[in-house]
Amino acid sequence: MAEQQDDVPFYQKPEWADVVPIPQDDGPNPLVPIAYTREYSTTMDYFRAMCRAQEKSERALDLTKIVIELSPSHYTVWYYRQQLLKELNKDLKSELEWIEWMVNEHPKSYQIWHHRQVIVGRIAQSLFPSTTTTSSSTLSTAQSTEAAFAFDDLPEALKTTAQELVKSELEFIAESLKDDTKNYHAWSYRQWVLAHFGQGPWWTRELAYTEELLEEDVRNNSAWNQRYFVVTNGPGGLTEEDVQREVQFAKSKIEKTPSNESPWVYLTGVLRKGNHPVTEIKEFCEGLLSVTRANFSPFVHATLLDIYEIEAKEQRSAASVEKAKEEAIMLAEKVDSIRSKYWNWRKSQLQKIDVVA
Amino acid sequence: MATTQETQATTQPSGPAFQREKHIQYFKRTLQMLPEPYTSQDTFRITLGLFAIGGLELLGVLEETISEANRKAWIEWIYSQQRIPSKDSPSEDDDALYGFGGPFSGLAFQEPTDGRQNLGCECSSHTTPYDTAHLTMTYTALLSLIMLGDDLSRVAKEPILKSLRKLQQPNGCFIPCITDYEPDMRFVYCAAAVSYILNDWSGVDKPALLNFIRESQTYEHGFAQSPRHEAHGGTTYCAIASLGLMGGDAFLDQRTMVRQEGETDSEFEERRSRAGFVDLEGTRRWCLQRQTTGFQGRTNKPTDTCYSFWIGGAIAAMGSFDLVNFECNRGFLMETQHKAFGGFGKWVDTYPDVLHSYMGIASLALMGEPGIRPLEPLLNISKRMQERLYNETVFWKK
Numbered sequence: 001m002a003e004q005q006d007d008v009p010f011y012q013k014p015e016w017a018d019v020v021p022i023p024q025d026d027g028p029n030p031l032v033p034i035a036y037t038r039e040y041s042t043t044m045d046y047f048r049a050m051c052r053a054q055e056k057s058e059r060a061l062d063l064t065k066i067v068i069e070l071s072p073s074h075y076t077v078w079y080y081r082q083q084l085l086k087e088l089n090k091d092l093k094s095e096l097e098w099i100e101w102m103v104n105e106h107p108k109s110y111q112i113w114h115h116r117q118v119i120v121g122r123i124a125q126s127l128f129p130s131t132t133t134t135s136s137s138t139l140s141t142a143q144s145t146e147a148a149f150a151f152d153d154l155p156e157a158l159k160t161t162a163q164e165l166v167k168s169e170l171e172f173i174a175e176s177l178k179d180d181t182k183n184y185h186a187w188s189y190r191q192w193v194l195a196h197f198g199q200g201p202w203w204t205r206e207l208a209y210t211e212e213l214l215e216e217d218v219r220n221n222s223a224w225n226q227r228y229f230v231v232t233n234g235p236g237g238l239t240e241e242d243v244q245r246e247v248q249f250a251k252s253k254i255e256k257t258p259s260n261e262s263p264w265v266y267l268t269g270v271l272r273k274g275n276h277p278v279t280e281i282k283e284f285c286e287g288l289l290s291v292t293r294a295n296f297s298p299f300v301h302a303t304l305l306d307i308y309e310i311e312a313k314e315q316r317s318a319a320s321v322e323k324a325k326e327e328a329i330m331l332a333e334k335v336d337s338i339r340s341k342y343w344n345w346r347k348s349q350l351q352k353i354d355v356v357a
Numbered sequence: 358m359a360t361t362q363e364t365q366a367t368t369q370p371s372g373p374a375f376q377r378e379k380h381i382q383y384f385k386r387t388l389q390m391l392p393e394p395y396t397s398q399d400t401f402r403i404t405l406g407l408f409a410i411g412g413l414e415l416l417g418v419l420e421e422t423i424s425e426a427n428r429k430a431w432i433e434w435i436y437s438q439q440r441i442p443s444k445d446s447p448s449e450d451d452d453a454l455y456g457f458g459g460p461f462s463g464l465a466f467q468e469p470t471d472g473r474q475n476l477g478c479e480c481s482s483h484t485t486p487y488d489t490a491h492l493t494m495t496y497t498a499l500l501s502l503i504m505l506g507d508d509l510s511r512v513a514k515e516p517i518l519k520s521l522r523k524l525q526q527p528n529g530c531f532i533p534c535i536t537d538y539e540p541d542m543r544f545v546y547c548a549a550a551v552s553y554i555l556n557d558w559s560g561v562d563k564p565a566l567l568n569f570i571r572e573s574q575t576y577e578h579g580f581a582q583s584p585r586h587e588a589h590g591g592t593t594y595c596a597i598a599s600l601g602l603m604g605g606d607a608f609l610d611q612r613t614m615v616r617q618e619g620e621t622d623s624e625f626e627e628r629r630s631r632a633g634f635v636d637l638e639g640t641r642r643w644c645l646q647r648q649t650t651g652f653q654g655r656t657n658k659p660t661d662t663c664y665s666f667w668i669g670g671a672i673a674a675m676g677s678f679d680l681v682n683f684e685c686n687r688g689f690l691m692e693t694q695h696k697a698f699g700g701f702g703k704w705v706d707t708y709p710d711v712l713h714s715y716m717g718i719a720s721l722a723l724m725g726e727p728g729i730r731p732l733e734p735l736l737n738i739s740k741r742m743q744e745r746l747y748n749e750t751v752f753w754k755k
Contacts, residue, residue: 025463025465025466029430029434030431030434032402034395034396034399034402035393037393048461048462070397072397073397074399076537078537079535079537080487187586187587222655225577261646266576272576340682341680342645
């Protein structure tokens with residue numbers, strides 16, 4: 001994606017002749033020196049000169065791209081580039097194309113994803129001028145996770161624009177996720193897009209998206225986390241209807257893959273958020289005990305241990321303590337022995353429960 | 358529940374041996390010169406130095422392998438990365454951020470002459486934001502200075518604390534510097550560690566910080582990078598270690614706290630609001646559940662050497678390291694050692710890198726491996742160096 005097609009380094013071209021490069025002064029005995037290439041150290045010498053002069057020009061903009069491609073985690077070059085893009089009034093759409101290319105090369109770079117967020121935030125500001133996220137400081141603009149606008153209040157034409165923008169961002173992220181369905185930065189940026197553009201038609205689509213991903217890989221914990229994000233942050237929050245639907249959804253996945261941790265934690269998480277006691281799923285868990293494959297799942301037994309322990313405390317029941325102990329022993333000795341020390345500790349805690357005989 | 362400090366490995370480990378000598382050579386080579394592929398981490402060079410020095414310290418050979426001349430020289434080099442206010446600039450300079458930064462700036466290395474010591478590059482109001490200090494560099498510089506034998510007397514504390522206040526966000530989180538706006542849990546930890554080392558929390562709004570940490574606990578009970586993201590081993594360590602460093606009520610569980618004698622209802626509620634955990638037991642369980650052989654960083658992800666430290670360290674900070682399965686954890690770590698080069702890779706049959714090599718040693722330190730110094734999990738340094746912090750550095754010693 002570099003503009004130069006020939007092999008001559010930029011600093012040997014006449015348009016750079018007036019610049020006095022500034023060398024890095026590492027002193028006589030530096031800590032952990034790195035074997036830089038000549039290309040890198042010279043490029044950085046010129047970059048230092050641009051920074052010192054705080055030059056705002058096309059050549060400075062070109063240089064930020066070269067530096068970024070050599071050193072994507074450099075912690076000031078992105079800011080410099082963002083300032084230049086603004087001052088030179090550059091076309092942000094082509095910037096988005098370059099970022100897409102960079103994300104493919106360096107999918108795990110914090111800075112690249114954040115740069116996308118800054119650029120998209122600026123595009124949104126220019127399209128929706130009454131947005132609430134303007135900041136008068138020199139800090140990058142896309143800071144707030146509050147919604148940029150209220151979708152329902154937008155005029156029809158702007159509604160279409162908003163939908164297109166959000167759709168293209170979500171598609172960009174989905175494309176990147178195809179290479180690595182659990183890329184933390186991609187998911188983090190996805191949540192920002194949804195939160196920044198607020199409640200709109202894309203939220204119901206997002207629930208379906210998590211379902212698609214879980215069809216492909218029911219063990220994708222990032223998709224489960226996203227699902228939790230959608231159901232608890234969507235319009236109206238988590239309703240009772242949502243709770244029932246999600247409980248059924250999680251249970252159906254558990255029945256398919258009972259030793260898969262993700263739907264178990266999701267299920268108990270949704271119950272808790274919806275103020276339902278975990279003891280509600282006792283029958284479901286006990287039912288799994290007679291399914292051969294499920295009987296070996298540590299999560300069936302761990303959940304039953306939790307349930308029987310709660311019952312023992314609430315009802316002061318010695319019988320429940322016994323059932324809980326059996327589960328702890330099953331876990332320590334048979335189905336989850338790597339954590340035997342933990343399950344044995346849980347068993348010892350059961351002795352302390354105050355029961356009536 | 359017993360803590361791990363006194364625990365020794367009681368069974369003779371089977372499988373590949375711990376290649377202590379090879380790791381020493383690996384860290385020594387790192388300090389001489391890092392190969393070209395590390396260029397992409399150039400701005401974070403101080404952190405690489407910390408891992409190498411820290412690795413040698415945990416292996417018990419720091420003073421033996423790093424000469425006094427080098428220790429002194431590297432102390433000077435680190436101080437030359439310090440950004441301090443210039444005498445000319447007004448004290449309320451909006452754009453300047455103080456502390457330590459990357460070495461790429463082109464600021465002159467000031468060789469000490471006539472016994473005048475290197476105080477660090479001056480940071481006048483004309484310095485550009487591109488030369489800025491960075492919170493991670495500040496944290497790693499301070500730790501490195503301590504290990505190299507410096508008493509921190511040249512550290513400009515007040516400017517650092519003032520900068521911390523600028524870096525804290527309304528929601529309690531921290532960003533590392535003005536030019537890199539990434540608010541997340543990693544920088545919460547850096548801010549907490551810096552405050553602890555400087556023995557001064559006036560740079561941090563603690564209630565806001567506590568609130569951010571609490572908000573970042575997910576339905577899985579681990580801690581995410583930011584609220585609503587996925588629970589993750591690295592950020593769980595950062596959250597828990599920050600709570601531990603804050604001390605006091607920060608490390609109590611809101612759900613299990615008990616009223617103290619003579620405490621009124623409202624006093625108790627106020628104290629509860631300062632607690633860091635909504636659910637300590639859930640956090641511990643999530644951490645323990647990450648062990649498959651070594652540890653994974655997130656549910657259903659592969660194991661990786663560094664999580665034996667991030668998750669192991671979090672468990673140790675919660676006082677429950679005795680519940681970890683030592684044999685499986687150690688077995689995995691022995692496999693990720695690189696047989697030819699020394700050091701550790703993230704997986705089996707992977708090239709070593711400086712970060713994973715340090716993490717491998719630190720993880721073994723938590724288990725009391727013979728030949729490795731005991732580790733203090735909250736600050737991630739050896740106990741010996743923690744003593745040095747308390748007894749020999751200017752912000753702590755009596």
